[in-house]
Amino acid sequence: MGVTITQGPPGSSGEHMDFKLLEARGYSIEQESRLSYRGSPTGIKQVVLAIRGGKRHLVSHCKDQDSLRRHSRIQSLQAKIPHMAKILDRVESFLLWEEAPGKLLWELEDGRPSLGSIEDALREFVSAIGTVKLVHGDLRPWNVFFESKTKQFTVIDWGYSCFIGEQKSEDARLHISGRNPGVADAEVDGVDLGKTIASLRVPNRTEEIWKLPPNIFSWRPYPWTN
Numbered sequence: 001m002g003v004t005i006t007q008g009p010p011g012s013s014g015e016h017m018d019f020k021l022l023e024a025r026g027y028s029i030e031q032e033s034r035l036s037y038r039g040s041p042t043g044i045k046q047v048v049l050a051i052r053g054g055k056r057h058l059v060s061h062c063k064d065q066d067s068l069r070r071h072s073r074i075q076s077l078q079a080k081i082p083h084m085a086k087i088l089d090r091v092e093s094f095l096l097w098e099e100a101p102g103k104l105l106w107e108l109e110d111g112r113p114s115l116g117s118i119e120d121a122l123r124e125f126v127s128a129i130g131t132v133k134l135v136h137g138d139l140r141p142w143n144v145f146f147e148s149k150t151k152q153f154t155v156i157d158w159g160y161s162c163f164i165g166e167q168k169s170e171d172a173r174l175h176i177s178g179r180n181p182g183v184a185d186a187e188v189d190g191v192d193l194g195k196t197i198a199s200l201r202v203p204n205r206t207e208e209i210w211k212l213p214p215n216i217f218s219w220r221p222y223p224w225t226n
């Protein structure tokens with residue numbers, strides 16, 4: 001099945017992809033609309049699911065060798081990283097991710113976790129990735145899922161990740177330094193963690209987030225900023 005999915009900044013035309021390779025491995029392909037943050041002017045993104053034996057995987061595509069190498073390294077380290085959606089399979093440059101249960105933190109209305117429990121989980125995550133010199137680079141409420149029955153947190157989206165002391169992708173460089181000027185790479189996730197908690201303290205509902213003046217939120221919600 002061929003599907004056009006949007007990758008990259010809002011307004012970009014999207015990329016047509018062929019999932020024959022995945023179908024040849026026994027996956028069936030479906031498309032779904034999901035709330036995101038970037039990737040589309042509405043905040044809704046088309047995602048691709050690969051399903052096999054009843055198990056659902058989110059599909060992402062590494063657009064270059066650098067991204068593929070970085071994600072392969074993350075996969076090799078993932079057993080040491082609590083609260084991350086794991087990479088369960090890789091087919092050439094496609095990655096198949098464990099589907100995070102629940103909803104993104106900024107979509108949650110009922111069954112919200114306490115701020116203390118969010119902070120505890122994200123600190124465990126940040127500390128574990130710091131130990132292996134990895135920077136997530138985009139630790140914000142739209143990249144963290146929470147499932148209220150099991151109280152499980154799951155971090156997704158390594159699109160701006162990098163390894164400390166190694167050259168960053170252009171995307172990561174612009175995003176990380178642009179958003180946190182002067183903050184050392186090793187501190188970026190800790191700073192974002194603090195902003196995530198601060199931002200969740202204020203708004204109550206998604207619609208209200210949109211009405212807030214930008215700086216209450218520490219960073220402006222889409223569409224005003226990066």
Ligand SMILES: Nc1ncnc2c1ncn2[C@@H]1O[C@H](COP(=O)(O)OP(=O)(O)O)[C@@H](O)[C@H]1O
Nearest residue numbers: 034035036038039058085097098099100156157
């Ligand atoms: N492992 C996953 N489990 C569940 N949903 C996911 C997963 N990965 C991505 N998504 C969904 O797809 C959206 C976009 O994916 P993401 O990797 O965050 O890319 P981007 O932020 O660049 O659009 C997420 O906001 C989420 O709704």
Ligand SMILES: [Mg+2]
Nearest residue numbers: 036142143157
């Ligand atoms: Mg994201």
